[in-house]
Amino acid sequence: MPGEVGIQMRQKSIQAVGIVLTFSYAAFIIWIYATEPRTFKEVATSAEIAAGTYQINQERFNSALALFRHEQFRAARDEWQRADPAQGDARTQFYVSYAFYREGWGRVYYDQALIKQGLEAVNRASSLTANGSLTVDDPNLQMHTVAELKAELEQARERGWSDLNPFKVLRTRK
């Protein structure tokens, strides 16, 4: 009965192909619901991140860095947002957090809303690195690691009696 054997073999191959195809499709659906992209562009960006081929827009990153150095923190953050729309690059998120820190820093008090956003960004940067540590070699910065920046932001969030210390006005922004 070679015909029957052939039919059975064909059925098995269809089954195998079906399982592979439908499992991949199901995985894609689970991924879509987990990442919740808002546009087709975000779908593509999320796919790039998942595939490990995601790259930020370097031109925009550089222009944001120039704005950051001219103390135009909001404009810099907008540019970084455009450079890294998926918020998937640790270095960019580090700079975004730094921009929040510098803008939120005050000689007398910290802007808590900005510091909070800075903390969120530094946490994102930390989660995007393999072991949670990242070093940025930028001579214009005084904090070069995620840990340093995070500690500074967390300190800024804390409230205590030391806030009443008048010598605090002498502190410097990092």
Add this chain to the structure above:
Amino acid sequence: MESNRSRNRALVSFIVLPMLFLTVALLGGLRVGAEDHAFIFIPPPLVMLLLAVLLALLFVRGHLIELPRWVASSNSPLTNFSHIWMLLTLFFASAQAFNSVLPERGLLHWLFSFFFLWTLWNNLFSRFDARRLLHSLAVLFGTAFVLKHLLLAGLYSQDRGWLQRVAGALLQGVSLGTLDTPAFAPASGYISFFTLALFVAGLFLLPFAQNREAAELAHPVVENYKKLPPSDRVIASEVILEDSTTSPRELDGILEEGRE
């Protein structure tokens, strides 16, 4: 010819149907925001899973799914696995089909859920065959679609006329503000329509995917049934529709009574 039939059946049951049901599972929770036209993915709430379980029971009871034939010890493990996987995709597609036609929150969400629950629960105790079940489900989903995506969407849309505004305000007032229905872009309605069409098409394809051995065995019975005079056909169909097993001798007796 037999080869083509078995190949087509395999294609439908192992590739087409799972892909179709997975597409329903993908699109069932997809909405498009009214303001920014962004995608919003809504996973099925717990009540949808409950409704999907009831629907699955109804599929089995209505013989749309011949469970002993889909998963049997005589099948190869790969075939059983593929069939179980297909049934799983059907389950999630059912949950998402409900998700697609039920309001997302507020009093209407619970009202719709209750009516679905009530209808499915009642249907579980009704006499159904696969064809009637399919028609009933098509009507049920169609009605829910019209209510949600035409009636309610019209009342709560962004660019509604004054009459719709008045009706919406009245409805909100009567329900003491519990009709908190989110507004979506019209594209959501189109997606829902496409999703339901796919789901119903998948359900209509289900019997085709099943092993036709039973139908082939039933063929001589049907042929003999067709030979009966019309009065005997009525009696025979009544006896067949009864779930109790009737012996041929009893059947002869019933037919004699009917003739008298």
